[in-house]
Amino acid sequence: MDVFAKLKEARESLAKSKKNKKARRKEIRHHQRAEQKKLTILERIRNLKLSSGIVLGMALAPSVVKADTPLKDKDNSERKEITVDQDLIAGVMRFKQELPKLDIKKFGLQVTRDYPEVVAEVIRQRAEVRADELINAYVAEMNAQVDTLQMSRRGTLPHNKQRTKVVNKASGASHRNATAIPYCQATVQSSFVKLASQYLEFTDLTYKTGEHNGLSCVSFVNYMKKAFPQSVVYTKDITKTMMEKDADGNYKYGAGTLAWQTQKNGKSMSHMISFDGRAEDGTPLYDAGNRDINDGKHPLGVAGYVIDTREVLKELAVLYMQDRKENIVLDCLEKDGDGFFEIVDGLKQKNPQKFASLAQKMFFLSSNGDVSENNVDAASSENIPVLTAAYMAKNKGKSNT
Numbered sequence: 001m002d003v004f005a006k007l008k009e010a011r012e013s014l015a016k017s018k019k020n021k022k023a024r025r026k027e028i029r030h031h032q033r034a035e036q037k038k039l040t041i042l043e044r045i046r047n048l049k050l051s052s053g054i055v056l057g058m059a060l061a062p063s064v065v066k067a068d069t070p071l072k073d074k075d076n077s078e079r080k081e082i083t084v085d086q087d088l089i090a091g092v093m094r095f096k097q098e099l100p101k102l103d104i105k106k107f108g109l110q111v112t113r114d115y116p117e118v119v120a121e122v123i124r125q126r127a128e129v130r131a132d133e134l135i136n137a138y139v140a141e142m143n144a145q146v147d148t149l150q151m152s153r154r155g156t157l158p159h160n161k162q163r164t165k166v167v168n169k170a171s172g173a174s175h176r177n178a179t180a181i182p183y184c185q186a187t188v189q190s191s192f193v194k195l196a197s198q199y200l201e202f203t204d205l206t207y208k209t210g211e212h213n214g215l216s217c218v219s220f221v222n223y224m225k226k227a228f229p230q231s232v233v234y235t236k237d238i239t240k241t242m243m244e245k246d247a248d249g250n251y252k253y254g255a256g257t258l259a260w261q262t263q264k265n266g267k268s269m270s271h272m273i274s275f276d277g278r279a280e281d282g283t284p285l286y287d288a289g290n291r292d293i294n295d296g297k298h299p300l301g302v303a304g305y306v307i308d309t310r311e312v313l314k315e316l317a318v319l320y321m322q323d324r325k326e327n328i329v330l331d332c333l334e335k336d337g338d339g340f341f342e343i344v345d346g347l348k349q350k351n352p353q354k355f356a357s358l359a360q361k362m363f364f365l366s367s368n369g370d371v372s373e374n375n376v377d378a379a380s381s382e383n384i385p386v387l388t389a390a391y392m393a394k395n396k397g398k399s400n401t
Contacts, residue, residue, distance in 0.1 A: 104330070104333055104334065105330060107333070107361065108326065108329045108330040108333050109326060111329055111358070112325055112326050112329050115355075115358060117347055118329075118343060118344060118347065118355075118358070119325050119328075119329055121343045121346075121347070122328060122329055122332050122340070122343060123318055123321045123322065123325065123328060124318070125339075125343075126317075126321060126328060126332070127314050127315075127317040127318045127321060128314065130201075130313075130314070130317040130321075131310050131311075131313050131314035131317055132310075133199075134195075134199055134201055134202070134310075134313040134317070135254070135255065135256040135309060135310045135313060136256075137195055137198075137199060138191060138192070138195060138202075138256050138309065138313075139255045139256045139274075139276060141191040141194060141195055142187070142188065142191045142256075142274050142276070142287055143276065143287065143294070145166065145187050145190060145191055145289065146187065146287045146288070146289065146292060146293070146294045147294065148162060149162055149163065149166070149187070149289060149292045150292050150294060154292065160177070160179045163178060163179065163183050163186075163289075164176070164177060164178040164179070165190075166183050166186050166187055166190045166289065167181050167183055167186045167190075167215065169186075169189075169190040169193050169194065170183075170185070170186035170187075170188075170189035170190040170193060170206075170207070170214040170215060171186070171189070171207055171213050171214040171215050172193075172207050172208075172214065181215060182215075182290050183215075183289045183290055184217070184271050184272045184273070184288055184289045184290035184291075185214070185215055185216065185217045185220060185272040185289075186214065186215050186289060187272075187274075187288070187289025187290070188258065188272055188274055188289070189205075189206060189207070189214040189215070189220075190214075192205045192206045193206050193207075193214070196208075200320060201313055201316035201317055201320060202313075204227075204316055205312070209223065211223040211226075211227075217260050217270050217271070217272045218260075218270065220272075221260050221305050221307070224307055224312070225305075228307075228311075228312045228315060230311070231307060231308040231309075231311045231312045231315070232305055232306070232307050232308075233305065233306050234303075234304070234305050235303065235304065235305075235306055236303045237300060237301055237302065237303065238259045238261065238298060238302050238303070238304050238306060239283070239284060239298045239299065239300050239301075239302065240300070241253070241306050242257065242259075242275065242284040242298065242306070243282060243283075243284070251278075251282075252308075253275070253284075253306065253308060254275075254310060255275060255276055255277050256274065256275065256309045256310055257274075257275045257306060257307065257308060257309055257310070258272065258273070258274055258275075258306075258307040258309050259272075259273050259274075259275065259286070259304055259305065259306050259307070260272050260304045260305045260307075261273065261302050261303075261304040262303055262304040262305070263302070263303040263304065264299075264301065264302045264303070265301065271288065271290065272288070272289075273286045273287070273288040273293075273298075274286060274287050274288065275287075275298075276294075276295055277295070279297060283297050283298070284297075284298050285297060285298070286298050337362075340362075341359070341362050344358055344359045344362060345359055
């Protein structure tokens with residue numbers, strides 16, 4: 001019998017076994033990490049918090065083997081006498097009872113009451129999304145208005161009937177024949193009036209404010225300058241202003257931007273247009289009633305006022321959301337818990353003393369789906385509240401653009 005050969009074989013077998021175990025452990029860790037990545041942020045934090053608490057408790061607990069256990073028994077797993085640390089059990093059970101017990105509706109009301117910064121950020125993010133939805137709806141409707149006008153030749157009976165409908169909808173009037181009334185502003189306004197039945201924010205841009213009649217370019221722009229001064233600018237060249245970019249290289253003004261043309265080549269004019277997109281070279285394209293223009297290239301050298309319609313709609317969205325901020329916060333908690341946590345965590349980085357406890361409470365929110373069913377319902381389009389008074393009060397004392 002070759003003893004040395006047997007020893008060598010045993011060593012190789014042992015080394016191979018260790019290598020296999022190491023590879024297996026590595027495979028298990030890789031699988032665990034892959035599974036961990038599938039969890040949401042809050043689930044990862046909850047798991048980490050629970051496992052950390054158990055490990056800490058075990059580290060502080062005395063040995064699970066009695067000190068007076070005979071030495072000969074310590075190597076015999078079947079004869080070990082196991083003791084249970086009651087303090088450890090109590091600590092783990094207490095921690096388990098705290099997960100997850102916080103009522104999501106009460107938590108939302110507390111946030112709304114005590115943390116206005118969180119509410120403001122939730123609303124700001126929601127308003128950005130809402131503004132995109134609103135501006136896209138307006139651009140589509142404005143296109144539809146011009147397309148309908150273009151279906152019949154100007155001066156014909158069908159065209160005159162269509163422009164009369166546009167004027168009446170824009171102003172709330174009931175003209176039988178409005179062929180003598182310019183309809184560039186009316187084309188924009190009739191789009192706003194139609195959309196207001198579905199999106200309340202548009203109401204504040206229509207004749208229902210009492211600040212303009214839906215037909216006059218100058219009265220509408222004066223109202224916008226007074227209510228939304230930060231969103232209205234005068235320019236000597238509308239096209240050049242529409243070509244301006246921000247620090248990130250993006251165009252400042254997009255589709256849906258309005259412009260009131262007031263002067264061209266030294267001659268006065270009054271014409272409302274709506275931008276619809278850009279040509280391949282970036283030149284802004286516009287739609288307009290009165291001349292029934294669809295995707296026309298805007299010329300250089302035309303002076304007037306540019307109105308950032310998307311920014312106006314975002315401000316309106318913020319004001320409407322503030323009136324139902326409790327529901328907005330609750331809806332965010334129920335549908336986007338991770339997003340809500342990121343808002344709180346971001347504020348905590350700036351002010352740990354104020355927001356650390358709030359971030360910690362997020363760990364204990366209910367995660368079993370047993371939450372309030374109170375979602376944000378769309379407000380009734382009947383008796384729509386107009387926010388003109390609120391705007392006048394908010395902008396009181398500000399100089400006009």
